Amino acid sequence: MSIEERWTPPVEGWPSATELERLGDIADLVLLPDRVDTKPDGLTIAAFREDAQAFRVDALHQELRVELVHPREAEVAAYREHAAEWVLPYILGIPTSVVVGLVINRLQKWMDERGDASGTPTVRYREARIVEQEVRVREIEGPADEVVALLRASTSEEDLGHGGTPQIEAES
Amino acid sequence: MLLRSESNEAEPALRRAIELLVDAFLLDRRNNAGCFARAHRLGAEAERRFGCRLRRDEADRWVNECGVLALHSRIGQSAGGVIHTKCSICGSSSFGCDHIEGETYSDRECSHVVHRWDVTEVSLTPRPHDPRCYRLSLPRTTDEVERELGRALRRDETPTCSHCASCYGAAGPNLEDLDPASFPDLPIDEQPVAPAERS
Numbered sequence A: 001m002s003i004e005e006r007w008t009p010p011v012e013g014w015p016s017a018t019e020l021e022r023l024g025d026i027a028d029l030v031l032l033p034d035r036v037d038t039k040p041d042g043l044t045i046a047a048f049r050e051d052a053q054a055f056r057v058d059a060l061h062q063e064l065r066v067e068l069v070h071p072r073e074a075e076v077a078a079y080r081e082h083a084a085e086w087v088l089p090y091i092l093g094i095p096t097s098v099v100v101g102l103v104i105n106r107l108q109k110w111m112d113e114r115g116d117a118s119g120t121p122t123v124r125y126r127e128a129r130i131v132e133q134e135v136r137v138r139e140i141e142g143p144a145d146e147v148v149a150l151l152r153a154s155t156s157e158e159d160l161g162h163g164g165t166p167q168i169e170a171e172s
Numbered sequence B: 001m002l003l004r005s006e007s008n009e010a011e012p013a014l015r016r017a018i019e020l021l022v023d024a025f026l027l028d029r030r031n032n033a034g035c036f037a038r039a040h041r042l043g044a045e046a047e048r049r050f051g052c053r054l055r056r057d058e059a060d061r062w063v064n065e066c067g068v069l070a071l072h073s074r075i076g077q078s079a080g081g082v083i084h085t086k087c088s089i090c091g092s093s094s095f096g097c098d099h100i101e102g103e104t105y106s107d108r109e110c111s112h113v114v115h116r117w118d119v120t121e122v123s124l125t126p127r128p129h130d131p132r133c134y135r136l137s138l139p140r141t142t143d144e145v146e147r148e149l150g151r152a153l154r155r156d157e158t159p160t161c162s163h164c165a166s167c168y169g170a171a172g173p174n175l176e177d178l179d180p181a182s183f184p185d186l187p188i189d190e191q192p193v194a195p196a197e198r199s
Helices: A017-028 A052-061 A097-114 A144-158 B009-027 B034-050 B068-074 B142-149
Strands: A004-008 A027-033 A033-039 A045-049 A066-068 A075-080 A091-093 A122-131 A134-143 B076-087 B112-125
Touching: A017 A027, A017 A033, A017 A091, A017 A122, A017 A134, A045 A052, A052 A097, A097 A122, A097 A144, A122 A144, A134 A144, B009 B034, B068 B076, B076 B142
Parallel strands: A027 A066, A045 A075, A091 A122
Antiparallel strands: A004 A134, A027 A091, A033 A045, A075 B076, A122 A134, B076 B112
16 A cells, blocks of 8 residues: 545634634644534534544653644544544644654554554544635544655755755655 | 353353354454354354253344354444544543553553444444444344245244354364455345254
8 A cells, every 4th residue: 555645624623724823823733633623502513533542642741732723612522433544533634753752752652552553553644724725624544654755855845954855745 | 061061050151152262253354263263162062962042132123143154244333523632641621532442551551431422323344443243133023034034934943054054164264254345245135144043
């Protein structure tokens, strides 16, 4: 399996592009929910990937400013999907090398803990970006070791002044 | 000792051992590959000594819930949805504290205990979140069982499973068993099922 890149629409219930830009300016790591649902009784629930907790705590330990984005009145919960692939929480913007470093470290830790049980896991890395005042999501999916290598390469390019955008060639 | 015992507790204990071996394999196939063969060997012993009878469900179909079949399953039945948790370290609700599940704090391992789960989907997937979801029970009608037997069931006859006696599994897992998701998906009706005993 090779790495795939795709663009998808934002999750319904996310704030506007303007509000997300504001949040991106005040926080180093902005995490977005996978689902925002309003129940018939009016209760709103914003559900984040369970692994968002690990990223959040890692960032706090590095004294980064972390924002978990949800409607003010919403109850915060976790979202667990049926499949075992590692679907990372939505991250706002092109993350800095520090944030990408957190992601890489956490992925590496999980890979080390997992060992070689049941083959190489698939990782889906997701960034929410503001493109021409619209929110769009960039997803990168592939074997965990290859995604880690891609993210490492993106931080190396940033350090060399080549910009923070990972360059990917989609394979047919 | 257990295998030689004539005690009434021998059969239940044997079957519990089989289920534990199955869970161990499903949770870590490569590192617990030996459990695959051991489960099959114990299964063969259970079949030889006690017989492995199928059970009738509420819809009058025959079901076999033995864990050995899950060892060959390539599809798991897995639920997804929104979960509400409490931290086992401090009691906080989801994302309300700085404890990470699986990490240890003052000799206590953190777990985020689910106290409410709003299930939104149940999927058949080659990589279920909980690998124990490879356990699938595929009920069969009496007609289907009889077609496989090649004869009608006798009155009051309960079909039995003879999987372990004839399966390669006693010799260990093959590559497909060690990483089922790496092989082409099988349609659900081609999933391995226990053969009823043939005359």
